[in-house]
Amino acid sequence: MALPYIARRYLHPLPNFGENLPKEEIEKAFRHAENADLCLVLGSSLTVTPAADVPLRVARRNQKLVIGNLQRTPLYSMATVNIHAFSDTIMQGLMERLGIPIPSWIVRRRVRITRESTSDNKNYEILIEGRDPDNTNIPFTLFKSIQVDSEGKTIKQMNCEPFIFEISKKNAEPINIQFHFFGHYNEIPFNLNFTNINDVPQEDEFYLFYNPMIGQWRKTKNPDDFPL
Structure with a gap:
């Protein structure tokens, strides 16, 4: 069954000029x-x-x-x-x-990946979404683009939401999913590697923490596992 994608209206969390404060x-x-x-x-x-x-x-x-x-x-x-x-x-x-040390500022991101069979049961459909780091129920526009590589070539280049791609269930080759961000903090791309399509979880959420001072990402399941 193909994954549904629901159009959403995104609201900015900060008050603009002319809007009342809480x-x-x-x-x-x-x-x-x-x-x-x-x-x-x-x-x-x-x-x-x-x-x-x-x-x-x-x-x-x-x-x-x-x-x-x-x-x-x-x-x-x-x-x-x-x-x-x-x-x-x-x-x-x-x-x-x-006498209070200033800790390194860390970029916090949350990613959800879902895998489901297509209606003809020949392919898997993969949906990649950004979610609010503090509330998984809130969608978060996170990626500028996503590139999917397998079998030695790029099989999908996505430049806008929804980030959905299909891949054959017969594909036994390694899969690399490369996240490209908007670069507000000079983020480098992040590579997510799977041994094959069956290695992609049916549903998974994880955090990405980025230290802009050293240009390094860390992937973790723990929301408090900040890099040093």
Whole structure:
């Protein structure tokens, strides 16, 4: 039976301009502002409300306000300290002063592979999907393209979703599936190798962790098995 592919509408998880912030989160921020003795603002123009009103409330309580931004902000004169530098530079200096090491940042990806017989029972149909690393029920646009090689040649080059390919059940040759990513973090391709078509699992999920500092992927079933 061939695998169904359901068209989905993907929603961006971040609020855009003109969209409201989540009510619970913004109310919590204002509660913290009423009790904070220090507010650190990084990389914000402080021109969009109601978020910009959170540090304003701290300043009006005569508590310390530290703003890190390349340009002046409307709260420049109310700030205890203004630091004109990149946020990364500020945080590196702060963490060094606090004696807290900064761990390597890791790209987290989750992949699902499913194998089913086609209606004529002659081939296998393989579906490859990206899933949200924290919620497997949420689809995740992950791959720029996928290339499938077998029998010494490329048998499928897919450049858009859905990433589905068929391969004969009689194929006894090794299969290499190469994932190509969008390159936002200079990710190198990842190769998934199978001894033959029957080695491809009927259903499997795994994690891919990428360390951009050393250009290396790690495949694991454990969501907490971060590379060093």
